[in-house]
Amino acid sequence: MEAMLDSGTAAGIKRIIVTGCGDSYSAAGAMRPALMQLSGIRACNTPDAIDFCRFYSDKKICKNYQPQEVLIIAVSFSGNSVQAAEALERANEMGAHSLLITRSSDSKAGAVAVHVFNVETPEGCNTPGLRSYYASLVALSAVGAYLGLCKGSLTESRFTEIKDQISDYVISFMAKINAIDDQMFDLAVKMKDLQKFEVIADWNEGFSAQFVEQKFIECGGVFCDHTTSEEFAHISFFQREPSTYGMVVMINAADPSFSRMRDTIGGCLKQHRPTLVVTDAAPQEFEVSPKKLDIPASFFEYFTSEKRDAESTEKPVFCQLPVAPEPWMSPLIDFIPGALLAGYQAAVNERFFFNGRYDFRNQIWSKDV
Incomplete structure (x- = not known):
């Protein structure tokens, strides 16, 4: 880490901006709470790359700090993102510190960044x-x-503890990966004919939901969006033919919006939506009486009267995750079940990824599509 950014420079940082495109933007948003809590820096933003490059003024970037107190991080695994390189150039031009997180130091963005953190992932698919x-x-x-x-x-000692906590947390998840993998394949078979999906999550898990959305679109080319537990009630609940939507709900027991998400799951089931719940909470925590709904005037009950076939005996599928040592760690694993489901749903429909451009069976890209 010292080679990436010397300790003296790091000690003087008072403002952080992290940006990226696609998956990298999702990663930036998912880790914003971690960055703020661990660094102690509250002035932290994670705009998408086009917002940062084209709409952030110098004043908005600095936010009353000096340029040399600002660290601008671009995330680009390939290092060849044009917008990532532009963000780093912007940092250099104004005298801020530019840092690239990548696997490819020898790349377009790598040539621009003053500081580079090479993640050095092993070879593999x-x-x-x-x-x-x-x-x-x-x-x-x-x-x-x-x-x-x-x-x-x-x-x-706390720095070392965090490293150990992350390692132990991921290892505890990997102990369950075979069962989760089988569960997601079985669910993909059941959801084989669905062409529309929605992922629901709140706070930083909303960026995990965004990543899962991206995988559904990239793998199978199906329609997918992501929303929050509140916006589901305001908007998505009124979608036509709701039973044709596959739902992925992501929620932790410690989340402040747990009661609201529990109601959201109830709304999904009332509309006969096939629903996967990715959670560290026990399934019984989601059982709720209509009298205890965390919404005015029993919203879901009102809009699902007997005439609308409200009564449903359907149950969600629960994918149980280990409890994160700290809430900011949950995005390290919570995206995996939904991403597996997205990949398998494409596979059982014999759809090559990226609109036919990638044959997942033999890991070959086609230039003919």
Whole structure:
């Protein structure tokens, strides 16, 4: 880490901006709480690349700090993102510190960045981007912890503890991966004929949901969007033919919006939507009486009267995850079940990824499509 950014420079950072495109943007947003908590820097933003490059003024970038107190991080696994390179150029031109998180130091963005953090992922299949996404998540948490260590908001023992916590947490998840993999394949078979999906999550898990959305589109070319537990009630609940939507709901027991998400799941089931719940909570935590709904005037009950076939005996599928040592760590694994489901749903329909451009069976890209 010292080779990436010397400790003296790191200690002087008071403002962080992280940007990227596609998966990298999702990683930046998912790790924003980690960056703020670990570094002790509250002035942290994660705009998408086009917003940062074309709409952020110098004043908005600095936010009352000096340019030399600002760290601008671009995430690009390939290092060849034009917008990532532009973001780093912007940092250099105004005198801020530019840092690239990548696997390819020798790249377009790598040539621009003053500081480079090479994640050095091993060789292997990365399509459609799960390994690179995970590497970006870990790298951003490492940057946050390193800044905190240099600034004195983390002790050396706490820095080491965080590293061990991440490792133990991921290992505990990997102990379940075979069962989760089988579960997602079985669910993909059941959801084989669905052409529309929606992913629901709140706060930083909303960026995990965004990543899962991206995988559904990239792998199978199906319609998919992501929303929050609140916006589901305001908008998505009124979609035509709701039973034709496959739902992926992501929620942790410690989340402040747990009661609202529980109602959202109830709304999905009332509309006969096939629903997967990715959670660290026990399934019984989602059982709720209509009298305890966390919504005015029993909203879902009102809009699902007996005339609308409200009564449903359907149950969601629960994918149980280990409890994260700290809430900001949950995005390190919570994207995996939904991403597996997206890949398998494409596979059982014999759809090559990226609109026919990638044959997942033999890991070959086609230039003929």
